[in-house]
Amino acid sequence: MLHSKTFNKKTRGGRIQKLVREVYLRDDIYCGALFCKSCEDKSKARLTATASTILVLDTNVVLNQIDLLENPAIEDVVLLSVVLQEVKNKNSSVYGRIRNLIDSPARRFVVFSNEFHRHTYVQTMAGESPNDRNDRAIRVAARWYQSHLGEAVKVLLITNDRENNRKATEEGVSSETIESYVKSLGQPALLDLLVQPASEDVIMEEVEDMRPSKRKVVYPEHKPMSEITSGLTKGIYHQGKLRVNRYNPFEAYVGSESIGDEIIIYGRGNMNRAFDGDVVAVKLLPQDQWNEEKSLSIVDEGMFSVMLCLGLLEGACVQSASLIVHAYAYEFLSRALWLHFVCVLSTISFSLAEDEEEDVHLVPGSADDAPRTSIPAPSSTSDTNPASSRPSGCVVGIIKRNWHSYCGSLEPMPMPAGRGGLVYALFVSKDRRIPKIRIQTRQLENLLDKRIIVAVDSWDRQSRHPSGHYVRSIGEIGDRDTETELVLIENDIDARPFSAQVLACLPPLPWSVSSTDLNKSKRVDLRHLCVFSVDPPGCTDIDDALHCAMLPTGNFEVGVHIADVTNFVHPGTTLDDEASKRGTSVYLVERRIDMLPKPLTEDICSLRADVERLAFSVIWEMTPEAEIISTKYTKSIIKSSAALSYVEAQARMDDSRLVDPLTKDLRNMNALAKIMRQRRIQRGALTLASAEVKFQIDTETHDPLDIGMYQIREANQMVEEFMLAANVSVAEKILKEFPECSLLRRHPTPTKEMLGPLLRTAAAVGLNLDVTSSKALADSLDRAVGDDPYFNKLIRIMATRCMTQAVYFCSGELSPPEFLHYGLAAPLYTHFTSPIRRYADVIVHRLLAASIGIYKLPTIFQDRPQLTSIADNLNYRHRNAQMASRGSVELHTLIYFRNRPTDTEARIVKMRSNGFIVFVPKFGIEGPVYLTMRGDKGGGEWFVDEQQQNIRKMDGSVSYSILQAVKIHLEVSEPKPNRPKLQLTLL
Template identity: 40%
Template sequence: MDLNIKQSGIHTCIHHTSYFKNRSGRVYKRAAERYLRTDLSCGYAHCKDCKDLGTNPLLKSENPTKNSIVGKHVLVIDSTCMIRFHDLFDSPLLKNIIITQTVWEGVKAKSVPAYKKMNSLCYDEARDRFHVFMNEFHYQTFSEESGKFEDLSRGEELLLSTVLFLSSHWKDDGVTPVVICSDDESSKRMKKYFSNVVTLREYIHGFDDAEKKCLLDQMAAYENYGTAAGNTIFDEYLSHDRVMDGIASGTIKRGNFNVSRENYREASVIIDDQLTTWFITGKHCNRAINGDVVAVQLLPREDWVAPEKMIRLRDVEEYVTTADDMGNEEDGEPKSKKAKKNVVPTAKVVGIIKRNWRQYCGMLLPSSVKGAKRHLFCPAERLIPRIRIETEQADTLSQKRIVVAIDHWPRDSKYPMGHYVRSIGEMGSRETENEVLLLEHDIPHAPFSEQVLDCLPRENWIPDLTEKTPRVDLRHLTICSVDPLGCTDIDDALHCTQIQDDLFEVGVHIADVTHFVRPNTAIDDEASLRGTTVYLCDRRIDMLPALLSSNLCSLRGEEERYAFSCIWTMTSNADIQSVKYHKSLIKSKAALTYEKAQEIIDDSRETNDIAKGLRFLMKLSKVLNARRTGCGALTLASSEVRFDMDWESRTPKKVMEKQHLDTHSMVEEFMLLANISVAEKILAEFPDCALLRRHPVPLKESYKPLVEKTYPKSLGPKDPGPSKYWPG
């Protein structure tokens, strides 16, 4: 090989051959060149040979386990361990871990959730605890020979060659690689050729830390449930090929599994664009969970049943249940379902195409067996079944909200099996219940990262009219904002001045957030992820850091702020004569509440510029509202509530309905007018790029419950047909 190639870190070029089989069963040969390298880092922080070859996070602090006889060591995990127990690696106790390229590819091919977690751990969340070693490109760890080690799979062979190399590589430093396997069988096979092999459970048992119990509880679901040993409750799923063939031939349909909110034993699947619905009940649900994409097959007509005419809530029927109860689902089948009156097309789930599992918040149910290890977990989401977990911390966890993940659902179990992930907090506390609410609705609420905070300006930032972007100085105008009580993120303000007998200057001013949030920055990405500010009764989850949302991008009274302004010249009949758009610098004269603004308008003794401007705005808004309503605008009446808070203890005292004031409509009208005017300007200036934001035509599926209630089968037509209220 040429010298310059060797100097670049390439040791050898080999021709690597692999074989794969397609769906039809034909075997194909794939040949490729593989370049083996000498410059791949082992990851050990104090390795003299690899110190300049990349980031080396391993053994900056030693592992906490006491059961290893090897002293200072690094963990090398197998792929099955990562697939089964990926949630455990969130624990900071598990550190100094090498993931080989072979394991990386194996996890990627077999488990999407485990792969996403592994990728996040290695490159985002815990990069100081993990190192990815490219063993299949290292000249001393890759081997084309297969079957070199008896009883080992190809993946285990490559893993073994890696640890043998690392053992030799670190010999002078006193560091030993320890292989972590998922089960005893894998451990026994590997120990024939390398002595430092333990299962993950054995390794965790060596921790001298209270968190050890939590980690062992998370592993329990995999250790006590194998294949069905007793009576099976559910049918076995069809193979993937049979499901795909059935879908192609039309004998099997695919759709989303939707559990009934009135009866947890019943579900439905919409199977086509005509909203044809198949009914599913009891054991025919076959381990499907709400939101799963399932394959369903229609039952013979004689097996069709009618939906049960009663409400069944899981909370009521299953509140106190022993987790050791393996009772058959069929035992609880209501007899009314056997009736043949008003039957509907009934189907059964024959396969799961895509699982919708996630981590669930909830609580442990009390067990009737004293000292039991198995317990039922009750998710906060009523449509999710109970989850059986195994834990030795039941007494501690019984008074807490906890997070549990589903692992699998055996055919002989009435409930899915899962494991304890973490505790949220004491049950009933306001902070805990808020956390549950945010987690269940998947609302990002973590503190802003350092990268986001680095995008912020200094706290003593002041506006600068000499900047490159031209701005119009509007600080002389009598501008004010009108917002709800307690509002700190004031994003809009208005002004109105009479300039002639029948001519008014009216302006809407919107906080210029884009001055601080630049495209393709960390703060822009975070705002895109959050999407909006989320309000709870006692706090809010900001879309942007407080320095922006409550300060520099809030149009507070008597403070100079950057804004976008839309200014109209209009008559007393709200006929627009001209419009101007520009970036501006404003200084709001007052930050008013809706109630205070209404008082000022109604109080004839108020004659200052703010009062005059508000009265002009109110008159013009009523003209705009009458015109908009006359053109067919839709008005949706809905009551809003607000919480009366004790802000010292941050406790809600009572819930009150918000009183509608004219000032609410006043602000709304001018915000709508600003949107309309800006949209017209964009369309005029950029006709090829202008976008119309509009609600899509509602799906027929959305109308179905209304149609069924409006047109019962005994009283009217099955389908009312197209009308002006029904989109075809």
Template identity: 35%
Template sequence: MLIILNHWLKSFSPSGANSPADRNKNKGGRGSKKHVFECYMTLEEVSHGLKRGELIQGQLRINPKKYHEAFIPSPDDTRDIFLDGIVARNRALNGDVVVVQILPRDQWKVVKSDTDCEGSSESENQRENVAQTAQKKTARTHRPDVIVEDQCSDQDELVRRVQNTTLTETGTVMMCITIFPSSFVCQVVYIVEKKHSRAVTGFLKFLPDKPFAMFSPVDHRVPRINVLLADCPEDFTTRPGDYTNTLFICRITNWAADSNFAEGQLHKTLGQAGEIEPETEGILIEYDVDFSEFSDEVLDCLPKNLPWTIPPEEMSKRRDLRKECIFTIDPATARDLDDALSCKLLPDGNFELGVHIADVSFFVGEDNALDAVASQRATSVYMVQKVIPMLPRLLCEELCSLNPLTDRLTFSVIWKITPEGKILSEWFGRTVIRSCVKLSYDHAQSMIEAPEKMFSAEELPPVDPEHPIDEIHQAVLNLHSIAKNLRAQRFSGGALRLDQLKLSFTLDRDTMMPQGCYIYQYRDSNKLVEEFMLLANIATAHHIYGKFPELALLRCHPPPKTKMVDELQELCDQLGINIDLSSAGALHKSLNTTLGDDEYTTARKEVLTHMCSRPMQMALYFCSGVRKDKQLFKHYALNVPLYTHFTSPIRRYADIIVHRLLAASLSDLGLSTQEVQKQASHCNDKKTVSKRVQELSSELFFGVFVKDCGPLDSEAMVMGVLDQSFDVLVLRYGVQKRIYCKSILGLDSFHHRKVGKKSELTLVWTAEELEKPPIEQVISIFTLVEVQLKADGAPMKYSAVLKSFEKWADFHHGFQIEL
């Protein structure tokens, strides 16, 4: 069978710029120090290589569970290009924007895999030899002194990397090609932008007879770091044991090409590992989150005369809505209220429906110190026990927050809309409102669930006497009714929502330690607010793009990775799961089709939702002027051509830019395409960081909860199977953990089999004391198991253990059972 590599692939045979092999030859003469890493190309070489299509630029992603695996997107962004090993990354860290070079063609081995190609005649032994060669090559590229806890790759994962690594030309999928260079598929030749902060949390280890200590980062994707003893605590050399559990922050200052290890300086001593505040501070510093107090220069930008009142000249410029029935619906603990709703029945049976958003841009002027710090922070960061605000609290919680019974400045979108949700007219403008009540989601939910009930004043927060409780109740019911219609229209029109379990905590008021945890319930009151925020964002996107086609700050959601979607579809077909991944709407419909009629239907849907989330890409801000193809504007999940963020300016800087664009549509504007795109890119970075910090905060608190309250028992459902381990979704807590077969007590043996895309593990349990033959338990996707979560000794860490088989298995002599 002939395999033809077309032009896109041919372009990676270096011609102009030096190849890695060439550069190795020129590293120096006799006596020169051998380099561990390749020397970087020059900027000129990189520029030429990118123009000729010989090099690829992209953002590096390192697998957190298998530190030697890394990826960048392919040029057509339908799949990933693989980098195997530390050497291939060439000192780049997770998140860095890098340039990579595919190795010369004489270093490739092209192998056909009979799992992907029909008519393959290659023997099993030949493929096994290739896999064994890969292991040897990979081992040579890894640092010999790296120790990684629970990070070892499963055997079939290594073979998968070797046998299924593919490249594509735009629109062409080379499914039958395995490209296996002498040591890795491609390597980093230049770092365009060091997005990683180079600050990491970790521990110091004393090395006798060395002038430096070894710093071991908690994040195994970062190398070990040499720290000069002079930079360590004064008594570290005499009492190193005192610092065994001390958490430090270290910043990488240099990483030479001839060293396995980076060099760094200690930035700060955080405190004892396992304590929430030191661990939290470490997360914030590591992810470059600015949590410092706002400077006097920034605070000087705020109003001085407090309590502040709206100036009469500003009132005259705005539509006065203070007598309207307008209210907020937020979490009970929320203090930054940036959106409010109104819904008034009109004589003709239609409704005047308004979304009213805090006018933050009134207080955050352009090009002052307050604007500079807000644009740099770009987003508020929400952790379990605290919020790192984008703006000073005077703005977040007072002047901009739409607190009840207080005059506040807003930007409003007001529609005339039918009960069925058809928009008849639309108005944008600056307004002033006076919220009549601060409802929580629980209050609104109670009103929705009891439409006939007469609520008393004692059941609600303070209410404006000009608006009776039953008027507010009826407005909530009308909003709910319209929202249901809008939601039904969105999903029938092809929208998608992938809901994943979200863990929430109850905290002790004094210590802020976790007292309990629960799965957050997404109810009708949440859906009500979400529906009108989406409607406002879509309307605003169309408005600003219509006014400023080259300057609009929009938000797109790219379609999922093609290769991952194809693999998932193949797996689901093999499992007999009727799922359609051809579009967002088809997927949504499939996920909401019944997956059984037992009590575990919801669990199966959660596992399947997680599987479908893997191919999805991140939504991104962009400036409309930098994309010429309007197809690239589209939001995949919402299935709309234009979308933006307008509804949360207190916590997102992107929304402030959108507010300025909206204001300029009514007057003048002083922004450029380059400025908007630069800020859009920065907002993307900070959005990603904020999401990750929030996840780490939740993991931190749950680790403390398991340590203090565990062991915790729960049912779990299998989400994925490898050759020596399997991943489970712990149903009671919504967390995902990996269980390693070699760590299961009482297990006699296990063996793995893979048919097509379906992977299975058979666990063989011994029952000698019961004089029973061994019993087999088959583990595959959707298998239900019993697990126990328990602290595993390391600070903040916990593991999932398959509960002892004798305690809960149903023994049946001579039968193979699946539990």
């Protein structure tokens, strides 16, 4: 049966097109019930015969109550195609979550294509809105289900729409609100999962007087979208993504293309209920209010609370009275530890091979996240430098919300009289950028000592706090497994076991190279070569190996052999889809979360010693001066002779008694690497510095036994150089063949403003740094030598944290000059060398295979928007993996110091009006040292010289300077319940 469907569509050119589509209506679409006597197809039936009620959900219930729907108590659900389409159009995140429920064999959710069924399809009536038409379609489908299944089961329409409920009753359709249905289940805890309507926010305000005559307006009203659009067009408002300062949740920034600068937002009042990540419309404040507070303080949680009570951080005039422009609310090893200092190797090249390479510029301490300094640039003409003023503004509207679920705990509170009743509590997120969220719960007693997840529902303008609802518990506060899971959830890391569908894509074990592999004309047999790998100790996912053979000409044949992951991970498979979503493996202190299943990462693809494995090889002919004569790309078969650790490889090279072929190859390769490294530095590649913490973990308890700095060796640098060279060679090859669709990696040149903190510190210690190019900066850093052995390293650390992050991108989206990788001083760069643990490398392998005629290029590479979307996801996943790794280090550092008070040496890296921030080289941590504690009346005794970057007592008896060495005491304290922190005290 055919029906025509007519609708209007606006083209990109602004014209309106009338489209007519024919709809073929069927009557053989199955209902999804196992007990149905009419439907013959039971292959995908999920609704069980034991179900007392079949639920038909309307669109708003799915959109708003997804946390409840994910609870196993909600089963036997029918999702209509009209509902799914609306959800997909309105919220892609919720759509993905509901699709997971549909696809999960453990859940009883079915899809019914009501828009293609002869008895449930409805045509739009004259004057009927699309929303009313869809509501009617939902009611028609619910009524059909009741008729179709008969008296065997009750069919219940779930809707919170009063009009939809009224019409359902009139039409003989059983319907209830979601709250009414949940109450009928007799599980009070489920009520905590319900999203409360925005109109009910006022009920939750128990502290303030809620009488209309007494309530005060806390926040300005958001402008309607029509006014925002008009204001953006006229230049009155400016659009951008709001980023809250990780150090100071009362300060945020909005990058605005319309004015070519960042707009700073001071205070919650000016943020006007915007969350970190929201796309907002901002109005600039008068220019005389663009002043930035010069008296900077270190502020702890208690001071935040006091300021909130005084209203200093809530009002609209905070921009002119910002006492904490750079507040440091440090919890134990707060993100400042890794927001400032990259977790790489001691003093290293800007880009190390594999993951180390990325840590230098993709760390949270990059310019993308570092708190903006408001110390003016040195000026001889005036104490107040007008150039230091930055545009300040206030949020007038939210264009796109970035609300999601947050991890944390409830603020401690006394138990109310009686048990199990409804109470209101404040949720405190682990992420300090998130404001406290008010929730209602019936299980307060069970939640006070738990880490929980809470979702935001709304934020009324008359409420100081957003309203939300409880989602689930993670575990007990302080438990290592709980805190680790919190780190994963907080950074959106998927740590679930791989599904049966994914595992079904793997070849059976045991696996070995077959005769088919050997006979493929496109694969070269390299098993005769002395191939070896060099990795961290205990590495099992070995994705790169090397060889270096002397040629009769006196030149060298040097090969980089990378695990041939794409031989097993094919485009369009469930395995490939899963790897694409995960994006990267995640390395925690005590475990690894794989991008691909372990049979691939640790066995089939891993280039282990003494086993034949498939590889993708880049082979150069090089002169003894490391000049490349020729480059060859080929699929290959190798058999590694040795899987060495960095320590073992270094020991072989250093032991003059060893003259075996493997050791000779190592020495030759190391000699070439030194030349390559020096040449790269001469081109302008940066050699920066940071600190990687290395833990010794108890094999039984998994607690940290020792902590120290990771040592870099020539063996590390040797591997790094050849991985970088392979990545550059592959980038050149794929871009030549596919100039519009290659996946590359770029590192934008930092602006002088980004390098401002480095320049100010350098000037204060008598250094003149040239930042006109990466080469000039590299040379300046080489000349930065002081008496302190840590001096040069500290300067390089400061340079590191001024760098922006490197990102993946599609070559067709940018012009060639924008391809530059600043830190490497490389015009082209990509990732090829880690396909076991990075999906970007999988894509690059496919591009390289197509460029040498092994495979056809997958069709996805013809879709530039989809490629850009993949690149964006890879950037997001890579960044989150880095954050999760650092969160794991923070957790284990806290565990280590909990019972180990320590005295050690530190270096001052930032000045504040009541103290300074220090970096502890031995442990790679950063934190505040107070000279004047909160409430101390002697705070006026100290004077900060911002230009010279020192702090001294007014009487001149004591002074401290930037980069000065000081002795400190480290100890874990818990000034607030559930808030342990590492406290640093001056000795």
